[in-house]
Amino acid sequence: MPADLLSVPFSFLRMFSDVVFPPVCHSCNASLPRGGSIACPACLAAIVPVDEWDTAYREAFARLNEERTVSDFVAAWYFEREGPLRLLMHRLKYGGMSTIGLEFGRVLGERIREAGLAESDMIVPLPLHATRIRERGFNQCEYIARGVSAVTGSPVRADLLRRTRFTPSQTTLGHGERRENVRQAFAARRRAPRDVAGRTILLVDDVVTTGATMRSCACALHGAGARAVIACAVAIAR
Numbered sequence: 001m002p003a004d005l006l007s008v009p010f011s012f013l014r015m016f017s018d019v020v021f022p023p024v025c026h027s028c029n030a031s032l033p034r035g036g037s038i039a040c041p042a043c044l045a046a047i048v049p050v051d052e053w054d055t056a057y058r059e060a061f062a063r064l065n066e067e068r069t070v071s072d073f074v075a076a077w078y079f080e081r082e083g084p085l086r087l088l089m090h091r092l093k094y095g096g097m098s099t100i101g102l103e104f105g106r107v108l109g110e111r112i113r114e115a116g117l118a119e120s121d122m123i124v125p126l127p128l129h130a131t132r133i134r135e136r137g138f139n140q141c142e143y144i145a146r147g148v149s150a151v152t153g154s155p156v157r158a159d160l161l162r163r164t165r166f167t168p169s170q171t172t173l174g175h176g177e178r179r180e181n182v183r184q185a186f187a188a189r190r191r192a193p194r195d196v197a198g199r200t201i202l203l204v205d206d207v208v209t210t211g212a213t214m215r216s217c218a219c220a221l222h223g224a225g226a227r228a229v230i231a232c233a234v235a236i237a238r
């Protein structure tokens with residue numbers, strides 16, 4: 001009932017904003033039909049979906065599960081060096097476009113549901129260090145987690161993990177350095193054991209590369225007593 005009441009003014013606002021700011025593809029700026037998606041059909045068609053039989057998926061899962069802390073892995077797309085997904089991700093991460101994060105999360109949420117994993121107890125976004133939150137004003141993984149929650153119905157818990165060390169941007173580092181960089185960079189907050197013990201958790205990231213950050217967070221959640229941690233990412237880098 002409250003959702004219906006809210007949807008009336010929201011759709012009115014959306015209609016209004018569509019007239020003032022006609023919707024465009026967030027990747028190539030082509031105009032979109034009213035009420036359309038975040039990207040045009042041509043851009044969406046250029047993004048490669050993950051197939052669980054792919055070698056790239058299985059290798060990423062194996063890396064995530066090196067310490068046996070991740071019980072399953074769901075990812076929606078492949079992240080290529082160039083192309084629409086890179087542009088969309090950039091606009092989410094550095095431009096703070098929450099609509100992109102929510103839409104990514106909804107797509108990921110559908111994949112989680114198809115995999116039969118939607119019954120999880122909570123959704124935990126990968127935390128950013130407080131310094132980076134101050135710089136950007138938001139955590140893009142939290143937007144994605146909210147989109148996942150809109151599909152699965154489980155609550156988002158952004159208050160259970162924290163980054164203990166400020167790590168330099170990962171993009172300039174090699175694999176070995178990244179691994180060292182994120183080792184024990186995450187910890188469960190003091191309140192976590194009470195809420196996490198015996199629970200199944202969807203751990204949400206934007207792009208999985210080496211999997212080291214996911215592994216570090218999964219370890220922290222298991223340390224707090226989690227029963228199972230399922231790694232979920234919008235995309236796998238390749």
Ligand SMILES: [Zn+2]
Pocket residue numbers: 025026027028029030039040041042043044
């Ligand atoms: Zn486009």
